[in-house]
Amino acid sequence: MRPARLAVGVVSAGRVGSVLGAALARAGHNVVAASGISAASVERAERLLPGVPLLPPDEVLEAADLVLLAVPDDTLPGLVSGLAATKAWRPGQIVIHTSGAHGVGVLDPVAEAGALPLALHPVMTFTGREEDLQRMAACTVGITAAPDDEAAWNVGEALTVEMGGEPVRVPEAARPLYHAALAHGANNLVTLVADCLDLLGGAGIANAERMLGPLLSAALDNALRHGDRALTGPVARGDTGTVRKHLAVLAEAAPEIEPCYSALARRTAARASAAGLLGAEAAAELSELLDEGPK
Incomplete structure (x- = not known):
């Protein structure tokens, strides 16, 4: 199944987030907002996500149907729970994190809010530059979804293919x-x-x-x-x-x-x-x- 054209929000515009956001835009989705504070993130967003406004994470979530959480492994649990505490997640959203170390368990607050949680981990190193978009064509992506949610697995696989990657299913227990x-x-x-x-x-x-x-x-x-x-x-x-x-x-x-x-x-x-x-x-x-x- 191919996801419909989605409004994408990127948290944050680091090396991975900016490239995957650009890959989703290239696939026909609309990147509507991103977060980024450092000078490097701002410069990267200007190159790879031109015209996309940089907003605080909660405002990125408010604007997006698909939220891409591209933050460090140790930052992810606190960010997810902190945004849940402000009721930032909403039913119907697709929420993807790019951490290799975590499965979808870290996104339990997202699921509790009625959103669809997914883990999509691109198996490559990122420079945060345009050449990464070409490298996605030879990249596998480790996908984890809830074990009994075949629709979620299918959404993750479809998005991966749209970005140019090759989807590989990784069960939650195998993630570490x-x-x-x-x-x-x-x-x-x-x-x-x-x-x-x-x-x-x-x-x-x-x-x-x-x-x-x-x-x-x-x-x-x-x-x-x-x-x-x-x-x-x-x-x-x-x-x-x-x-x-x-x-x-x-x-x-x-x-x-x-x-x-x-x-x-x-x-x-x-x-x-x-x-x-x-x-x-x-x-x-x-x-x-x-x-x-x-x-």
């Missing part, structure tokens, strides 16, 4: 583990890549980004295609001598990174062993070396 998995991969990947760039820069390697790009892109592609069979390198091969050198040089040149290297090496060894890529003797030697630490 779902979000932990995504954060573990995406957030820690950024940290890992940044650490690698720092190490290469410290070694005097020029154009480290160009060196890492093809390597990491191939590793990601292989991992998604082949799982543990894509594991390569000294840990997966059981090259204890090489791992020992790594630990030593990291302990000297980057002691803040060595514990992370060791922790990931343990996990890689465990996966390689379980996949039959690493023999029991080599796995035991690696485990002993990693337990001893750099010498």
